[in-house]
Amino acid sequence: MxxxxxxxxxxxxxxxxxxxxxxxxxxxxxxxxxxxxxxxxxxxxxxxxxxxxxxxxxxxxxxxxxxxxxxxxxxxxxxxxxxxxxxxxxxxxxxxxxxxxxxxxxxxxxxxxxxxxxxxxxxxxxxxxxxxxxxxxxxxxxxxxxxxxxxCKDEMVVNSNLAQCAEVTEPGYSLSCFMSFILNLPKESSCFKFLDRSARLAFSDFRVVGPFVAVCKSTIQRLQCGTLTPPSAHAKARVPHSQGHTLECLISKIYRAPQKDPGATPVVDEACQHEIMRIAELQTEDFHLDRPLYFACREDREKFCKTVQSGQGKVLECLLTHRTDPMMEPECSKLLAERANMMGQNYRLSHPLLSGCAIELKEFSCAPSALFSGSPNFHLSWVLLCLENAAHANPGKVSKKCQHEMVSHRKMMLSEFRLSPEVVLTCGREIDMFCSEKGDIEAEGRTMHCLLSHAQERNENQRLGPQCMQALQTVMKVVDVGSNYKVDEVLYASCKRLIDGPCAMDAQSEANTLNCLMKHMDIDMPKECEQRLLEVQYFISRDWQLDPQLYLACHEDAVSKCSANANWHQQPIQQGPDPGPIVLACLYRAAYNDQNPLKPECATNVRRALRTRAVRVNLMPDIESYCREALSEFCSTDVKPTQEMRCLQEYFQLDKFKKSMVNVPQL
Structure with missing residues (x-):
């Protein structure tokens, strides 16, 4: 008893x-x-x-x-x-x-x-x-x-895989197993709350996460990213409980290696990278689980995102939008840059997009299988293009919440080039040469516009490489400035007087605003606004789908008469000439075909697009490409609107002009 x-x-x-x-x-x-x-x-x-x-x-x-x-x-x-x-x-x-x-x-x-x-x-x-x-x-x-x-007894009854986690006896593996399910649990459940608190302890020291230790041990030792033994009782610890220092070190190595040598063998093997991404998916959901970021950005969180509730990645998203603010602490900005790089490679790190577009990701098959986690299909840009393609093909079927997240991520992608892995890998040389004169990256999110400005350079020493150019074309397709100028904060800041003034009444939508700005491209337009506008229009003029009014009015005619892609975004099946300029040229010829004419609305928009592009030679892809040398030699002193074209018309009959064009095919 x-x-x-x-x-x-x-x-x-x-x-x-x-x-x-x-x-x-x-x-x-x-x-x-x-x-x-x-x-x-x-x-x-x-x-x-x-x-x-x-x-x-x-x-x-x-x-x-x-x-x-x-x-x-x-x-x-x-x-x-x-x-x-x-x-x-x-x-x-x-x-x-x-x-x-x-x-x-x-x-x-x-x-x-x-x-x-x-x-x-x-x-x-x-x-x-x-x-x-x-x-x-x-x-x-x-x-x-x-x-x-x-x-978690109730959840285990429903999910047998979750129940198996409680039977894993290898040290640290049971916790890791449970962590794989935490994002799918209701936030109000006792199971989620229990695992959330356990995760806060584990994520402060990854030595207690079994698979991470087992898979990454040799990599950690090789890269000297910390010890896997308990802290010494005799040495005072600088970082409390390591606070994710080991993981942060690995992330930093992954992030910096491609910048030094894009073709080098990855410094962290695929299996270890998988474990790192697995942990990062959980960290980005809750700001407090990313210990180095939490410590580095606590003051900035209060400064910029005080009213943002933690959870679903909202704090990270908010901080990323302020990353280039001069008031942000340098260490916080540095860690955010690394997180942006990882998010660009793995869309699952963007929890606001996952939550806001959960239905659309499933309905339109925009969520790649986990089997392709190492492929470009897992990139944030690919998922955004898929969602935007669905929005164009199914007007009204994409929720307001999802549309909001898509716009937010498009804005972030233009202001933070690291969200595009392709730009990071292929434009490193150009960024170092043209966009970091002081040894650092252009401030206030201007790196992308710096690259865009060099896309139209006529001096070969100042031009972008073909791979970097292709990466920029992808980014400009993703951000789709033509449909909403607000995603380009640099453009808006440069043209604010016109946008909030004459164009506020003239333009009836965000899509009409760029057309309004082009109408005002004269001596009264601020030089900064003109430069930023031309940087955007240079890419819009090379892809007819990026002109929303032209695309909406001419989609049917372009598909039936000009063999254009039926989808707004479609990966090319085979290599060939860029279809953007070809489609517009085809539509122009069709506009004068009395036997099979374009729809009146389409014909009107084709003429409007051609009038707009006549303002600058750079906006006429065929002429700009073939006449680049002649423009540099004969027409570099006067580049005001329409003057370059008049210059070409003035010189093209002269013998010295013809000699400079000897290698150019007949147009």
Whole structure:
């Protein structure tokens, strides 16, 4: 009978002192709303049975809870992190504040790992070591698996694959297995809240994530990205609990290698990259899980994104839109650049797009299979092109929420070139030569416009390489400035006086605004506005689909009369001449075909497009391409609107002009 009473006493004490039950995380007030009621005792009371300890478990428990001379037996279960001498000083210094439940080990661990990253605020070496032991115990042993069976029992009944995670006994693998399912769990479920809190501990030190350690161990050692052993009890740790330093080091190596040598062998092997991306998908969903970014950007988050609620990647998206702001901390901006690079390679890191376009991604088959995670189909640009193609083919079927996210990501892609892996890989030389005179990248998101300006350079030493040019054409197709000028913040800032003035009344939509600006291209247009406008129009003139009015009016005629692609975006089946200029030329000829004429609306837009492009030779692809040398030699002194064409007409009959054109085919 006494033995039975003692057993139930143990169970009761375990329930009361379970470390997974704790207080709220101290964070931004809006975050608290998103994660309120996080496994507090009054909401979830665990009833997991206390198992008899094996010899190994007893030794581990003794390590974490060494019995005092006065307390034995049941007292082992009463000892919390706050009770250990090693951490009393740090707990008192950092955690005696509202919102931290001192009798909850989980809550205290969260407090300690949020210690500010500075030279003056670090944990003592002894506490650092004890925190490591506690985290290993909480995330790798039977206690975690038993707790997961309790909090996730309903989900395990429905999902047998989730249930199998609780049976994985290899250290760190059970937690990693559960993390694969967390994004599919309802945010209000006890299972999500339990795994979310566990992830906060694991993501502060990836040494407790089994597969990451196993797969990336040799790479980590080769690249000198940190140790995989527990922190030394004798050396003071600079970074609390490593705080994701190892992962950040690997991400940095992946990001910088292509910039130095695009053709080099990847510094991180495919298997390790897969584990890194797997973790990154979870991190980008919740700002707090990306520890290096969290520490580097805490002040900027309050400065730029204070009203943005954490979760679904919203904080990261907000910070990315402010990355080039001169008021942002340099370290925060640097880490955001690396995150943008990863997001460009893997669209699943963009949780706002995944959430806002979940239905469309499925309905229009725009979500590539995980089997192609290493291919260009996984790139953010490919997914956006697929969604935009669906929007053109199915007007009214794309939700307002999805349209909003598409516009947001198009805007980010034009202001942050790193979101395009193709630009990163193929335009590195051009960026270094033309767009970073001071040794850094153009500020305020102007790198893309810098590259766009060199696309129309006539000096061969100043022109872009063909691969970089192709990458820019893809980006301009994705951002589709013609349909909404607002995605180009540089253009808007340069032409604000005209856009908010004459064009505010003249243009009836965002798509009409560029046409309005072209009408005002004269001596009164600010030079900066003219340059930015021509940079955009240079690409629009080479792809008739980027002129929304022309595309809408002439799509049917272009397909039937000019063999144009039926879809707004379609990968070419075979290599050949760029179809953009060819289609417009075909439509122009068809406009004068009395036997099979164009629709009146199409004919009107063809003439409008040709009048617009007559303003600059650069906007007439065939003439600009064949006459580039002649333009440089005879017409470089006067480049005002229409003057270059008049110059060519003036000189083209002269012998010296004809000699310069000897290698040009007849037009």
């Amino acid at each position: 006494n033995l039975l009473v003692q057993f139930f006493s143990i169970v009761l004490l375990y329930i009361q002192r379970n470390p997974y039950v704790g207080a709220q995380i101290q964070r931004n007030p809006l975050d608290a709303q998103a994660a309120e009621q996080v496994l507090s005792p009054q909401h979830v009371r665990p009833h997991a049975p206390v198992q008899l300890q094996t010899a190994t478990q007893a030794q581990q428990q003794q390590l974490l809870n060494p019995p005092s001379d006065q307390q034995q037996g049941l007292d082992t279960y009463r000892k919390h992190l706050i009770d250990y001498e090693e951490c009393k000083e740090d707990v008192h210094k950092y955690c005696f504040r509202p919102g931290v439940e001192l009798k909850s080990d989980m809550s205290v661990l969260e407090c300690l790992q949020d210690v500010k990253l500075s030279e003056t605020e670090v944990l003592t070496a002894a506490c650092e070591h004890l925190v490591w032991d506690f985290k290993v115990n909480l995330t790798q042993d039977d206690q975690f698996r038993q707790a997961s069976k309790l909090y």
